[in-house]
Amino acid sequence: MRNELEDYLHALVVERGLAHNTILSYQQELNEFLTFLESIEIKDFTQVDRYTILNYLKHCDEAHKSRNTIIHTVTSLRQFFAFLLSQGKITVDPMLKIDTPKSAHHLPSVLSSQEIETLLGVPDTHKKLGIRDRALLEVMYATGLRVSEAATLKLDDLRLEMGLISTVGKGNKQRIIPIGDVAIKWLGTYLTGARQELLKGRESPYVFLNNHGHPLTRQGIWKNLKKMVQQAGIKKDVTPHTLRHSFATTLLENGADLRTVQELLGHADISTTQIYTHVTKKHLTEVYNKYHPRA
Known part of the structure; x- marks a missing residue:
């Protein structure tokens, strides 16, 4: 078997x-x-x-x-x-009469704009790893990259002079994503200084490196983020995917249409993107209940 x-x-x-x-x-x-x-x-x-x-x-x-x-x-x-x-290994498919259970709809956890700012302020940018972490956070929040996409991001994927980066997501699908000025600034600072220090004279095609000059892994990004979340005093269960959720929710709350967000996230099916409309509705309800005198 x-x-x-x-x-x-x-x-x-x-x-x-x-x-x-x-x-x-x-x-x-x-x-x-x-x-x-x-x-x-x-x-x-x-x-x-x-x-x-x-x-x-x-x-x-x-x-x-x-x-x-x-x-x-x-x-x-x-x-x-x-x-x-x-392949002729079986003659009867045992899955034919097995129904797929209905999915449990859990709204993704997102960070507020204030929590994002607090988190971005945690890395010590007087140190090389702090500059790297700040650049990584800025890029992930500015582009909605999956953690695997951030870990495998290469220098050849950067088109910073055009305000764009490219990435290969699920199903080997390439997509082009705009990247904002603040993220470009921190990425530039990292690339011209801290990254060179991490390489110690060696070469690497990857953008984000660990202290030994090797590519930063998905697990490494996750572990570093957990530590920064604790330092920021954020009590939510935050993972690298939370930054992706926050990216999508921020766009929708500020008027972006669902199709555009779908393209930016690299979702094959728009129904996957629609979960974020529920998140923004929940946010609107919370704001209404908090601030409207008749709520």
Whole structure:
């Protein structure tokens, strides 16, 4: 069964060209499923039926996995068994009568403009890592980059003289994003000074580097951000994606249309972008309730 999983993951890379992080997500979910099958002594996918799948989903629920994680698991299993069927490894697809659970609609956490300013003021810009962190925060908030996109941003992606950067997002789709003057200023300060110090005479195509001159990882960005959020005294659960949420919400609150925000975020489906309209409506309600005398 492990060999068949490897064949499937290889097909995802070769035939569908999925991003590395997407492949890893499928791999983790399907490995957990295989571990479950082994625990109940199923040794071949032809032995898997609808009840096996239902028992596994119950197992996931009892392990306190979130609703959205279980939904993604169902999607992963559906695609995997469709692949096995197409390859003649099974004759009956056990996912045919499995319904996908309805998603839990959680509004993304966003930072207010005051919280953003407080967070941006945390890095010590008298130090090289502080300049790097300030530049990174400014770029992520100004462009809505995913953390993986920020980590893999290269010098060749920068068109600062034109006020633009390019990035390759999910599904290997390239998009061009405007970047504001403040972010350009801090990025320029970082590139001409602190970054050179971090390189110590070496070369790297990547923009954001760690203290050893190597590319800053997604995990490194996350860890540094957590530390800065604590220093800022912000009590919300902030992740790098929160800056992306805040970018989108700021645009909509200031009059941007949904299609433009969709393009800037690189969403394939506008329904993904529409979640931010709920966030802005929630914000409007909070402002109304706080300031209107008849609220």
